[in-house]
Amino acid sequence: MSRIPKPVVRRLAVYYRCLERLQQNKIEKVSSKELSKMLKIKDSQVRKDLSFFGAFGRRGVGYSVKELREKIREILGLNKQWSVIILGAGNIGKALARYKQIEKDNFKIVAIFDSDKRKIGTQVSQELIVKSIEELDEFVVKNKPEIAVLAVPAEVANPLAEKLEKLGIRGIICFAPVTLTCSIPVEYVDITVFFKTLVHFISRNTQ
């Protein structure tokens, strides 16, 4: 299938979370108009986005919540379980290790690493104890996790990313404030950027 624009994929993940909620509330049908209202976008956008992948609705009726959710689940690649390691047991690393929501979506956090001797061996959650970064190579080779979360200082992030790519990691979520040079997919989540962006728009009060 052809390449899908990134904005579309992002919205797909948002549709998914919306459908999850509808399903919890036992709502069985939803129209593009209803979805668009919940998400403050245009209904034509919803339909266009979905049309990249096929025709999941019924004219005059709308979409089956259950069915659409399953379709998006499949499109996003959430049907298989994804194994995740976290690099860095600082504030963010630990928060993610404890964040229940991630595990609900079929992501399994299998290990957390740090280089700080005071942190190594400490318990982060019921299942996770901080491992030494020296164990990283062996762990990755043996357990083959697919995703790495970089929650380390900026200076060490890129060398680590390069190493992880070589070890076979397939994608990275990068919380460090740097641009990585590796060639696997990366999602950047620099929290300070969100603050700075917000402040700009507050200052001019437009969006």
Place this chain on the structure above:
Amino acid sequence: MSRIPKPVVRRLAVYYRCLERLQQNKIEKVSSKELSKMLKIKDSQVRKDLSFFGAFGRRGVGYSVKELREKIREILGLNKQWSVIILGAGNIGKALARYKQIEKDNFKIVAIFDSDKRKIGTQVSQELIVKSIEELDEFVVKNKPEIAVLAVPAEVANPLAEKLEKLGIRGIICFAPVTLTCSIPVEYVDITVFFKTLVHFISRNTQ
């Protein structure tokens, strides 16, 4: 001045962090080409972005790191101190409260609130003790914080946002997996969306 596209503002924040690092390394001059290489974008993009706000470089030479940094600082609105409250003392709320990087950029976290009685009164960082959500109204009216971070469950996020807007909060960073209906600027940081987006691109290995 005219409206600035959001992608431009986001990149501005990224240039800023890059310039910070250059300045730390005592580098005084930088060209759009050098910046673009560090950030894996086009040099013309860098120049175009900056040209929204004026002409800060010298032809044949490049940009003064110090001067450009100061300009962007001003454009983003980082010259004044911004006062921030955090709603929700769960994993993410606490991690943010402890996250040093935010304070470095002139953001001051002044309070953290939760509704859970077991959390109220607990110490989150050296300066922050979890306050009861019941104190929120009075606190906001009295201290006039500008920014609120929503790190609360999805169900309560929107009512809270509406209330915060009424109380005079000017911008929101929303970690909750919902779209808010308030009309002040909001930056959404749904971490699960980043995971899902990443997985899509891993699955097709394109970006």
Place this chain on the structure above:
DNA sequence: ATTAATTTGTGAAAAGTATAACATGGGGTG
């Protein structure tokens, strides 16, 4: 002083996204 090598700033072109518009299919009602 002229030439060559840089690098900016910007208007024009290209690429990428979002919105609108509408034909088509489906369901309900009398």
Place this chain on the structure above:
DNA sequence: CACCCCATGTTATACTTTTCACAAATTAAT
């Protein structure tokens, strides 16, 4: 069944954003 209403899927249009291309400015060298 004939009619009307509804909501999708899709083509066409409008808009946004990125990239290109080049004139103008600066420096260094001959």
